[in-house]
Amino acid sequence: xxxxxxxxxxxxxxxxxPDRIQLYSLPTPNGVxxxxxxxxxxxxxxxxxxxxxxxxxxxxxxLSLNPNNKIPAIIDPAGPDGRPLxxxxxxAILVYLADKSGRLMPRDPRGRYETLQWVMxxxxxxxxxxxxxGYFHKFAGKAYEDKRPRDRYVAESRRLLGVLERRLAGxxxxxxxxxxxxxxxxxxxxxxxxxxxxxxxxVGIDDFPDVTRALAAFVARAAVREGLMVPRPADPA
Ligand SMILES: N[C@@H](CCC(=O)N[C@@H](CS)C(=O)NCC(=O)O)C(=O)O
Numbered sequence: 001x002x003x004x005x006x007x008x009x010x011x012x013x014x015x016x017x018p019d020r021i022q023l024y025s026l027p028t029p030n031g032v033x034x035x036x037x038x039x040x041x042x043x044x045x046x047x048x049x050x051x052x053x054x055x056x057x058x059x060x061x062x063l064s065l066n067p068n069n070k071i072p073a074i075i076d077p078a079g080p081d082g083r084p085l086x087x088x089x090x091x092a093i094l095v096y097l098a099d100k101s102g103r104l105m106p107r108d109p110r111g112r113y114e115t116l117q118w119v120m121x122x123x124x125x126x127x128x129x130x131x132x133x134g135y136f137h138k139f140a141g142k143a144y145e146d147k148r149p150r151d152r153y154v155a156e157s158r159r160l161l162g163v164l165e166r167r168l169a170g171x172x173x174x175x176x177x178x179x180x181x182x183x184x185x186x187x188x189x190x191x192x193x194x195x196x197x198x199x200x201x202x203v204g205i206d207d208f209p210d211v212t213r214a215l216a217a218f219v220a221r222a223a224v225r226e227g228l229m230v231p232r233p234a235d236p237a
Contacts, residue, residue: 012061013048021045025072029188034072036227041101047231091123094181118182134197168210187218
């Protein structure tokens with residue numbers, strides 16, 4: 001597709017600023033990864049709200065961009081070849097925006113692959129496992145009498161927190177002194193686990209002081225505080 005208007009999603013969420021990156025999202029732990037990255041890098045963007053209440057993620061227009069019916073997704077009107085580039089999966093979007101901006105990812109190949117490794121660790125482990133804790137502790141699964149599924153995900157989440165804790169020993173951030181997309185991928189999920197899911201006691205978060213310290217440093221960042229609010233109420237539905 002050669003123009004933004006070629007993308008069917010733009011019929012449901014018309015761009016007001018077609019020259020900016022179009023973000024389709026909600027302030028969930030996966031959604032805010034991308035808005036935080038956009039705020040950190042100051043890349044111009046326009047946010048559109050994908051309402052789960054309205055099942056927007058199942059609409060034909062949304063599915064035309066992400067057949068996996070999940071936020072976040074983006075269209076960059078100025079992709080690497082100058083043509084629009086559409087992307088879903090928050091990890092892929094973080095890598096793309098790091099490459100586009102030249103920020104928040106080491107330039108040397110060794111550091112780059114190490115950062116990707118921790119982004120993958122979040123995508124394949126932290127996100128899916130913490131999400132299951134949410135399901136069995138806060139949402140429908142909490143009514144199940146059999147606590148074995150919940151306990152399994154709690155134990156796995158504790159194990160993952162332990163991996164992060166050991167990684168952070170003597171490091172400010174996951175990649176050391178430099179804040180990176182590995183942090184942007186990870187900390188929204190830890191924040192969600194102890195905040196929205198209210199599972200801090202369940203996973204024993206106090207046993208992970210370096211995790212708690214890095215999370216506090218993350219949420220203190222101005223760009224993070226901004227990104228956590230996107231889409232804002234004034235953004236078009
Ligand atoms: N691996 C995907 C996961 C995205 C995801 O799970 N998004 C959730 C919100 S955090 C969603 O859109 N859920 C809507 C649905 O499943 O219908 C990513 O990181 O982008």
